[in-house]
Amino acid sequence: MSALVLPDRLRLRYEKLGRVRFTSQRDLARVMxxxxxxxxxxxxxxxxxxxxxxxxxGLALPTGCASHAEYLDLRLDAEAQEPGAVVVATxxxxxxxxxxxxERLSDALPLGVAVTAAAAxxxxxxxxxxAVTSCDWELxxxxxxxxEMAGRLERLLGAQAVTVARERKGRTVTDDIRPxxxxxxxxAHPVREIDGLGEVVRLLAELSVRPRGVRPSELCGALGDDVxxxxxxxxxxxxxxxxxxxxxEPLSISGTIAAGRPVSAEARGG
Amino acid sequence: MSTLWDRVEPLLWNVEKPARYxxxxxxxxxxxxGPGALRWLLAYPDTYxxxxxxxxxxxxxxxxxxxxxxxxxRTYAPxxxxxxxxxxxxxxxFSVETTRPAAEFDVLAFNLSAELTYTNVLNMIDLARIxxxxxxxxxxxxxVLAGGHCTYxxxxxxxxxxxxxxxxxxxxxxxxxxxxxxxxATPDAQRTRRAxxxxxxxxxxxxxxxxYTPVFASGRLTGxxxxxxxxxxxxKRTIADLAEWPYPRRQLVPLTEVVHDRLxxxxxxxxxxxxxxxxxxxxxxxxxxxxxxxxxQMVRDGVARxxxxxxxxxxxxxxxxxxxxxxxxxxxxxVDGCADLAVSLPSLRVDxxxxxxxxxxxxxxxxxxxxxxxxxxxxxxxxxxxxISDDDLFAAVDAAFSQGWRRMKLYFLIGLPTERDEDxxxxxxxxxxxxxRGRRHQRGASVTVSVGGxxxxxxxxxxxxRMDSPEExxxxxxxxxxxxxxxxxxxxxxxxxAASAAEGIASRGDRRIGNVLERVWRAGGxxxxxxxxxxxxxxxxxxAAEGLDLESTALRxxxxxxxxxxxxxxxGLHADFLWGDYEASLAAEGxxxxxxxxxxxxxxxxxxxxxxxxxxxxxxxGGSQGTGQGLDLAGPVGVALGAxxx
Numbered sequence: 048m049s050a051l052v053l054p055d056r057l058r059l060r061y062e063k064l065g066r067v068r069f070t071s072q073r074d075l076a077r078v079m080x081x082x083x084x085x086x087x088x089x090x091x092x093x094x095x096x097x098x099x100x101x102x103x104x105g106l107a108l109p110t111g112c113a114s115h116a117e118y119l120d121l122r123l124d125a126e127a128q129e130p131g132a133v134v135v136a137t138x139x140x141x142x143x144x145x146x147x148x149x150e151r152l153s154d155a156l157p158l159g160v161a162v163t164a165a166a167a168x169x170x171x172x173x174x175x176x177x178a179v180t181s182c183d184w185e186l187x188x189x190x191x192x193x194x195e196m197a198g199r200l201e202r203l204l205g206a207q208a209v210t211v212a213r214e215r216k217g218r219t220v221t222d223d224i225r226p227x228x229x230x231x232x233x234x235a236h237p238v239r240e241i242d243g244l245g246e247v248v249r250l251l252a253e254l255s256v257r258p259r260g261v262r263p264s265e266l267c268g269a270l271g272d273d274v275x276x277x278x279x280x281x282x283x284x285x286x287x288x289x290x291x292x293x294x295x296e297p298l299s300i301s302g303t304i305a306a307g308r309p310v311s312a313e314a315r316g317g
Numbered sequence: 318m319s320t321l322w323d324r325v326e327p328l329l330w331n332v333e334k335p336a337r338y339x340x341x342x343x344x345x346x347x348x349x350x351g352p353g354a355l356r357w358l359l360a361y362p363d364t365y366x367x368x369x370x371x372x373x374x375x376x377x378x379x380x381x382x383x384x385x386x387x388x389x390x391r392t393y394a395p396x397x398x399x400x401x402x403x404x405x406x407x408x409x410x411f412s413v414e415t416t417r418p419a420a421e422f423d424v425l426a427f428n429l430s431a432e433l434t435y436t437n438v439l440n441m442i443d444l445a446r447i448x449x450x451x452x453x454x455x456x457x458x459x460x461v462l463a464g465g466h467c468t469y470x471x472x473x474x475x476x477x478x479x480x481x482x483x484x485x486x487x488x489x490x491x492x493x494x495x496x497x498x499x500x501x502a503t504p505d506a507q508r509t510r511r512a513x514x515x516x517x518x519x520x521x522x523x524x525x526x527x528x529y530t531p532v533f534a535s536g537r538l539t540g541x542x543x544x545x546x547x548x549x550x551x552x553k554r555t556i557a558d559l560a561e562w563p564y565p566r567r568q569l570v571p572l573t574e575v576v577h578d579r580l581x582x583x584x585x586x587x588x589x590x591x592x593x594x595x596x597x598x599x600x601x602x603x604x605x606x607x608x609x610x611x612x613x614q615m616v617r618d619g620v621a622r623x624x625x626x627x628x629x630x631x632x633x634x635x636x637x638x639x640x641x642x643x644x645x646x647x648x649x650x651x652v653d654g655c656a657d658l659a660v661s662l663p664s665l666r667v668d669x670x671x672x673x674x675x676x677x678x679x680x681x682x683x684x685x686x687x688x689x690x691x692x693x694x695x696x697x698x699x700x701x702x703x704x705i706s707d708d709d710l711f712a713a714v715d716a717a718f719s720q721g722w723r724r725m726k727l728y729f730l731i732g733l734p735t736e737r738d739e740d741x742x743x744x745x746x747x748x749x750x751x752x753x754r755g756r757r758h759q760r761g762a763s764v765t766v767s768v769g770g771x772x773x774x775x776x777x778x779x780x781x782x783r784m785d786s787p788e789e790x791x792x793x794x795x796x797x798x799x800x801x802x803x804x805x806x807x808x809x810x811x812x813x814x815a816a817s818a819a820e821g822i823a824s825r826g827d828r829r830i831g832n833v834l835e836r837v838w839r840a841g842g843x844x845x846x847x848x849x850x851x852x853x854x855x856x857x858x859x860x861a862a863e864g865l866d867l868e869s870t871a872l873r874x875x876x877x878x879x880x881x882x883x884x885x886x887x888x889g890l891h892a893d894f895l896w897g898d899y900e901a902s903l904a905a906e907g908x909x910x911x912x913x914x915x916x917x918x919x920x921x922x923x924x925x926x927x928x929x930x931x932x933x934x935x936x937x938x939g940g941s942q943g944t945g946q947g948l949d950l951a952g953p954v955g956v957a958l959g960a961x962x963x
Contacts, residue, residue, distance in 0.1 A: 081624030
């Protein structure tokens, strides 16, 4: 392997599909860290008694949910680089190096997790957790017909408030999730059957993450006790301008950073 | 073979830690080798996160999967929430690699590392839909095997196992594989369950319980009626040279957090320190070191492949490894070493020298250090042959607290042979003295004392000795706790004495305990290693229902000439040696470590024509523990001569 010339601040986009989605966010962070070590990425570490690599993950993905649009930011350290593997440098970056990084990381990651794009950051971007405003979800549910589901979605959108009960710090609290519901629709995609369990209905939802995010399971709960969630996939995350007139992905699949200029070419890992 | 994934997947939304059931680890293997291959399902009878790191199973997993005619997959005990969901949905036990039903495998092989997992073994056989008892299994039912340290007394599980394997598995697993494959290829008329059992019994190291019928008279075991097709004594298997077995070649790297979540490299097997309470040290003799260069190679390859940033150099006493300093220095060398690699040494020896080694590798996080003096007084430590002088311990304490550690954990056993109340109370005083020394270096120095109840195990010099009742153990715990209250900075923790009693039943019991285990399991007693799931009443009720009691099955002392439940199973140790060492212990006499001193013929080497494989002919410098120096250092102590000592 030839040495990759990489920037010192990077954003990665990755997907989490198949069985591996039953790992938790914490589990995946450890898996990702090991993959980075296997690729000899010279991670910048925090100062202090017990230094940690400076890798910051975006919104947590609930255990069990798949995603085509997960993100993390990381920092590399020129002083920690080992000869031969990675060279950390500022200035313009070779798109091919970022594509190669995606490929190497994907090879070191478990089946179902692949890094699909990488781009340099200039350090002025907001953190992922602060910047992302809403997410698109594709949910698969059992229990009611597509027509019945369409009616229930309309009723939710027409309601003044949609309250759900949540556990917070050991106490049960009620939250109104109506402000989070940007759009809800039954997908036109053909539905599938699960043996002995019935017909699957596919929902498309755009859910705001402010003031607090909504989990797919919470949305299902609001749709009725007879609705069972059997699958959930985050298809996009969005960063919206304050007046909601423009929106962009934190890092598009073609390697474009939301808040700034396009800095990287298309990069797709296996 | 059919996968159950589509039916398992919907359950995973509603169970704790669903990653336990999905496989997908780096190093995981799922190959289709055609219908001719013999299919092994390797099982650990506890949760995924306890079982996955088990090195024994990982070694067999590697050896079997390298064969063209074998497939090995893995399974673990599903946690209770998953078990309920599986039973409700009629889903049987399955492999994590391909989610295939356990009963579609030819062999279900358990690792037995802890006796309190036995009820999980029954539960897993049942969940697999394999007939629970060997006697009820037909020709085409899965073969149920067990290996691991507990098989030196497999009698409590004998009714449920087709065979139990004694000793190192590296060589024997191939012989067992071939024996089963040959049996499977015989014509239907000859392919009986009995023919399978007889074939397995011909493999050295394999015990087939149904060919050994225990004989009881007046409620005591008086012998075994041995089928002529089986050997009267089953001898353990021992690999002569660890260097020939650099396994696991590809350690499994789990997707979810497990215990010992790091690279593990075994630096030696066996231990001849001779601690008399330690079953592992008795049954794994002799010491076989891995060459230093191979250790370094395995660490370097493993780190590069797995991405782990921590390696544990494993053995029963890693500070005794001949090349330990060289290995540690090479791995932590700023130029040639592995960058940012943390090296951990389990089972530290108690001396300042060892602390210095620990200091050289734990450069960053010096939070806690653990030592195991095991006995509170020098007399007690002579009885158990853990020859640590108070001065050694204090030197270790000085070294640790002066070099930045702030907390220390000390392990002790209570309920030891000849123990008096003053030995128990002395534990608190010893810990207090350690705190007092620690505070010369660190204002907040503290010591945690962790006590376990002693269970006299098979194949140790204490196998004949009485075990304390749970009430007596609790009294001693209370005594220690009260004694420690007077001392600031000493915290006492203890293992539940009731759980020790159940461990006594399962480790010392004979074949009558099989029915007891089945009753405990049927009453809901799974995961007995987990304190929140354990209740001694389940065990004592089950004993009573079988006309047995705790006293006669677990606690009582055995006579020298009594037939022991495990007497027909041999770890090579001469009964004369064990008895001689037992007598020496009662006289508080220590014995040297034979790896550096002349052989006293315990039997482990001479029975099998093997020897220690140790790179250094001299004991490590700087400590007294068991090296012989301690015997002079700390006053007059006779050195025992076992009955058959040369």
